[in-house]
Structure formats: structure tokens, C-alpha cells
Amino acid sequence: xxxSQKDKEKNHAQIVEIAAQKMRxxxxxxPGVAEIMKAAGLTHGGFYKxxxxxxxxxxxxxxxxxxQSREGTAEVIExxxxxxxxxxDWYLSSAHRDQPGTGCAVVALGADAAxxxxxxxxxxxxxxxxxxAQLEELLAGEDEDVRxxxxxxxxxxxxxxxxxxxxxxxxxSEEILAAVRASVxxxxx
Amino acid sequence: xxxSQKDKEKNHAQIVEIAAQKMRxxxxxxPGVAEIMKAAGLTHGGFYKxxxxxxxxxxxxxxxxxxQSREGTAEVIExxxxxxxxxxDWYLSSAHRDQPGTGCAVVALGADAAxxxxxxxxxxxxxxxxxxAQLEELLAGEDEDVRxxxxxxxxxxxxxxxxxxxxxxxxxSEEILAAVRASVxxxxx
DNA sequence: AAATCTGGATGATGATCATCATCCTAACAA
DNA sequence: TTGTTAGGATGATGATCATCATCCAGATTT
Numbered sequence: 001x002x003x004s005q006k007d008k009e010k011n012h013a014q015i016v017e018i019a020a021q022k023m024r025x026x027x028x029x030x031p032g033v034a035e036i037m038k039a040a041g042l043t044h045g046g047f048y049k050x051x052x053x054x055x056x057x058x059x060x061x062x063x064x065x066x067x068q069s070r071e072g073t074a075e076v077i078e079x080x081x082x083x084x085x086x087x088x089d090w091y092l093s094s095a096h097r098d099q100p101g102t103g104c105a106v107v108a109l110g111a112d113a114a115x116x117x118x119x120x121x122x123x124x125x126x127x128x129x130x131x132x133a134q135l136e137e138l139l140a141g142e143d144e145d146v147r148x149x150x151x152x153x154x155x156x157x158x159x160x161x162x163x164x165x166x167x168x169x170x171x172x173s174e175e176i177l178a179a180v181r182a183s184v185x186x187x188x189x
Numbered sequence: 190x191x192x193s194q195k196d197k198e199k200n201h202a203q204i205v206e207i208a209a210q211k212m213r214x215x216x217x218x219x220p221g222v223a224e225i226m227k228a229a230g231l232t233h234g235g236f237y238k239x240x241x242x243x244x245x246x247x248x249x250x251x252x253x254x255x256x257q258s259r260e261g262t263a264e265v266i267e268x269x270x271x272x273x274x275x276x277x278d279w280y281l282s283s284a285h286r287d288q289p290g291t292g293c294a295v296v297a298l299g300a301d302a303a304x305x306x307x308x309x310x311x312x313x314x315x316x317x318x319x320x321x322a323q324l325e326e327l328l329a330g331e332d333e334d335v336r337x338x339x340x341x342x343x344x345x346x347x348x349x350x351x352x353x354x355x356x357x358x359x360x361x362s363e364e365i366l367a368a369v370r371a372s373v374x375x376x377x378x
Numbered sequence: 379a380a381a382t383c384t385g386g387a388t389g390a391t392g393a394t395c396a397t398c399a400t401c402c403t404a405a406c407a408a
Numbered sequence: 409t410t411g412t413t414a415g416g417a418t419g420a421t422g423a424t425c426a427t428c429a430t431c432c433a434g435a436t437t438t
Contacts, residue, residue, distance in 0.1 A: 003404045003415050011415085026304060027216065032395060046416040047397085054396065100303075106352065111300040113355035114289070115215060121357035128356055128365075151365055152345055152372035159348025160340075163295065163317055166302035168310035172318070176340055183341035192385050192434045200385085221425060235386040236427085243426065 012050050014040045019061035020068065021101040024108035028058045028116065059119045065105035066127040072103075073134060084138040088184050091157050092177045097164050106131065107161045128154070139187055153184050201239050203229045208250035209257065210290040213297035217247045217305065248308045254294035255316040261292075262323060273327040277373050280346050281366045286353050295320065296350045317343070328376055342373050 018039045022031040033054055034044040051057045073087065080086035090096065091104065100108045106127055113124040135150035160180035164173045207228045211220040222243055223233040240246045262276065269275035279285065280293065289297045295316055302313040324339035349369035353362045 005405085005415095007405095008415065027218075027300065029216075029218070033397085034395080043417050044396090045398090045418065049415055106355075107348075108300070110351040110355045111216065111297070114351075118357065121355065124355055125357045125361065128352055129361070148368045148371060151349075151368035155348035155352060155365065155369050156341055156345035157348065158352060159296075159344035159346065162299040162303075162351060163344060163347060166295075166299045166310065166313050167317055168307065168314045172314065176317075176344065179337045179340035180344050182337060192436095194385095194435085196435095197385060222427085223425080231385095232387050233426090234388065234428090238385055 008050075011040065011042060011046075015042070015047075015050060016057070016060045016064050019057055020064040023058070023061050023112075024065055024103065024105060025101040028062070028109065028112040028120075033057075055117070058116070059123070062105065062109060062113070062116075062120050063123050065109065066123050068102070069105045069127055070130060073131075077134075077138075084188050085185060087134075087138060088157065088181055092160060092164075092181045094174065094177065097161060097173070097177065100165065104158070104161065107158045107165075110158070110162070149187055153187065156180050156183060197239075200229065200231060200235075204231070204236075204239060205246070205249045205253050208246055209253040212247070212250050212301075213254055213292065213294060214290040217251070217298065217301040217309075222246075244306070247305070248312070251294065251298060251302070251305075251309050252312050254298065255312050257291070258294045258316055259319060262320075266323075266327075273377050274374060276323075276327060277346065277370055281349060281353075281370045283363065283366065286350060286362070286366065289354065293347070293350065296347045296354075299347070299351070338376055342376065345369050345372060 015036060019031065019036050022036060022039070033047050036057075037044045037047055047057075051060075076090045077083045077087050096103050106124065109124065113120055116124075131154045132147070132150050135153050136146050139146055139149055139153065141149065157180060160176055164176045167173045167176065204225060208220065208225050211225060211228070222236050225246075226233045226236055240249075265279045266272045266276050285292050295313065298313065302309055305313075320343045321336070321339050324342050325335050328335055328338055328342065330338065346369060349365055353365045356362045356365065
């Protein structure tokens with residue numbers, strides 16, 4: 001751990017990365033500054049050389065989480081034979097359900113975003129619009145309802161993942177994922 | 190403020206009620222014991238005459254929030270000419286969006302339930318199953334897909350409300366509610 | 379009516395937290 | 409090489425929090 005500017009940038013990115021993960025797991029208010037810094041291999045004191053306040057870290061962490069969601073989506077779709085199926089199957093997989101820390105920011109941070117400041121909400125809104133646009137493309141209908149159906153599909157996928165994570169019954173959780181997978185795929189006819 | 194047993198029961202119920210509201214607004218970890226007690230017209234000290242720990246209050250508050258969701262649903266449906274439309278229009282209204290404290294527990298507490306203990310998750314699961322059963326009835330199809338469609342509808346409604354609350358853009362928020370309203374109603378043919 | 383019980387108030391307690399002041403040391407400019 | 413800058417570590421700070429000990433007064437019991 002040197003003191004060069006490269007090191008600072010690297011540390012900064014590392015802090016944000018860790019925060020983006022932990023905050024998706026336990027909410028934006030969940031992890032403390034000390035916990036985040038420790039996980040980044042640093043001590044809590046240096047935190048304010050990187051951020052004016054913890055709230056500023058929340059803003060950057062949400063941006064990072066959203067960026068990851070975006071990149072993850074692109075990766076899954078890219079080059080897939082059936083892009084819609086690939087996207088939906090990945091989004092509504094047990095693996096995605098069980099790894100909120102690296103998963104969709106819209107579902108993991110929805111409750112927090114509703115209470116957050118303008119900057120966070122704007123970032124969040126951007127990703128929602130991107131998901132809708134993405135599904136408009138994938139649903140690819142010629143009808144004028146494409147946008148409406150895209151919004152419905154995004155809502156169903158987000159709701160499904162939220163509920164599948166919270167439900168105590170493993171079988172029900174799987175059933176909820178499977179049902180929405182089938183329901184969205186059906187729209188593709 | 191007397192000291193009779195009736196008073197205690199009343200205070201207990203009041204504490205739980207307040208907590209059920211505040212926790213839907215700011216998460217189960219949001220409001221402190223002192224804040225809740227003050228809102229209930231009491232001081233923080235007496236809290237442990239009612240609960241062994243704050244976690245026990247969370248359990249009772251989630252139960253109360255779920256009970257309210259259940260009763261609210263029944264009320265809206267009861268005697269409506271078109272019960273499905275009545276339910277969906279109420280659930281996906283701007284009023285419901287803007288009042289999380291008295292609204293659906295499944296959407297308000299989803300993120301918290303995923304991290305909570307067994308008792309909370311069991312309560313949460315019960316309400317999810319109730320919503321699904323409710324929509325199975327309302328969708329009233331003869332096909333074997335009713336349950337699947339019911340799950341998809343519940344997911345879409347929950348996701349829609351979550352996103353509509355978090356999105357910074359008022360117009361987009363309204364559009365998301367309207368789109369899912371139309372989408373679910375369409376299934377009723 | 380006296381004695382007991384108990385719900386609620388007051389006021390610690392220790393833990394955790396975000397924030398900051400200070401110091402050390404490695405990077406970089408001269 | 410030397411002096412300056414600034415990133416990171418150490419260790420306060422005050423605020424907030426859940427929890428609990430103690431006390432008071434009203435309720436309940438005898």
C-alpha cells in the first residue's frame with residue numbers, strides 16, 4: 001500500500017466497489033465506514049481523504065452498483081441465441097437470487113432509493129429506464145403496446161426477485177421465479 | 190395514562206401500530222426505540238415491560254403490518270362490482286405509492302424480510318401466499334395456468350410499486366403504475 | 379384501608395457510529 | 409538529495425443507540 005496517486009485511485013475504486021456490494025446486501029445504511037474500509041484493506045481514518053461524507057460514498061456506491069447491473073445485463077445478452085430468454089433466465093435464476101451483493105441494483109436498492117436524495121434517485125431512475133428500453137428491444141413487438149409490456153415485464157422481474165429473496169419457503173421461492181420466467185417468455189410469441 | 194392492565198394492552202397495541210407504520214416508511218432498522226415510544230406518547234424506559242428486545246417488536250410490527258395489508262385488501266375487494274379492477278386500481282394508485290406507512294407490507298418490507306429471522310420471514314411468506322391465492326380467485330380462469338398468472342401478477346404489482354416509489358421522475362412513476370394496471374387488467378378477458 | 383404489584387418515567391450504561399485532529403511516511407518537485 | 413505535499417494510520421470526539429437499574433405512583437388484592 002503505497003501513497004502514490006495511482007494507489008489512491010485504486011483504493012478509492014476499491015472502497016466504492018466494496019460499498020456497492022455490501023450496500024446491496026444490507027442496505028445503504030447497513031455497513032459502517034469502518035467495516036467498509038477494513039474490507040478494502042484500509043483503516044477508517046483515511047476515509048475522509050476520499051469522501052466528504054458517508055452520504056457521498058452512498059452516491060458513488062449506488063452509481064457503481066447500477067453500472068455493474070448495466071454491464072452484467074449487456075454481457076448476458078451479448079451474442080445469445082435467444083437474448084430475451086438469456087436475460088430472463090439469468091435475472092430470475094437462483095444464483096442471482098442468492099447473490100444480491102453482485103446482482104441487480106434496482107431490486108436490491110429500491111427501498112433505499114425511495115428514501116435517498118436526488119442524486120441517488122436520478123442514478124436509480126437511469127437504470128430503470130435502461131431496463132425498460134432493453135426489454136422494449138427484446139420484446140420486439142410491432143404493436144404500440146411494446147413499452148407498456150416492457151414496463152410490465154420489468155416490474156414482474158423486479159417484484160419476483162424481491163419476493164423470492166424474502167420468502168422463507170424454498171419451494172415457493174423457486175416457483176415464483178419459474179412462474180415469472182414463463183410469463184415473460186410467453187410474451188415473446 | 191393510567192396503570193391498569195387495559196392501559197397496558199392499549200399502549201402495547203399502540204407501540205406496535207406506530208412501529209408497523211414507521212418501519213414500513215424507513216425500514217425495520219430505521220426508527221429507534223425512543224422515537225417509537227415517543228410517538229406512542231410514552232418514554233423509552235417502559236419499552237422493556239412490553240418486549241424482551243427490539244427484535245421482538247420488529248416481529249410484532251411486521252405481523253401488524255401484514256395484518257393491515259390483509260384487511261386493506263379485503264376491504265377494497267368486498268362488494269366491488271369488478272373486484273380485480275378495484276384491487277389493482279387501489280394497489281397501483283398514487284395514493285398507495287405515496288403512503289408506504291399504511292400500505293402493502295410485502296413491498297415495504299421486502300428488503301428487510303430477506304435479512305430477517307425466521308419469524309419475520311414466515312409472516313411475510315404468509316402474506317405472499319395470501320396475495321397469490323387472492324389473485325388466483327380474481328383472475329378466475331379455467332385454465333391450469335391460473336396460479337402461474339397469479340404469481341406473475343403479484344410480482345408485477347409489487348415490483349411496480351417498488352419502482353414507482355424509488356424513481357425520481359414523477360411522470361415515469363405514474364407511467365409505471367398505469368402500465369401494470371393495464372397489463373393485469375388485460376389478463377381478465 | 380393497608381400491602382403488594384407493576385407499568386411507566388428518569389437516568390445510567392456500554393456499544394457503535396460518523397466525523398475529525400494529529401502524526402507518520404512515502405511520493406514527488408526542486 | 410532535500411523539502412513539501414498528501415494518503416493513510418492512530419486515536420479522540422460527540423452523537424445516537426439498545427438495554428437496564430432504580431424509583432414513583434396508580435392499580436389490584438387482601
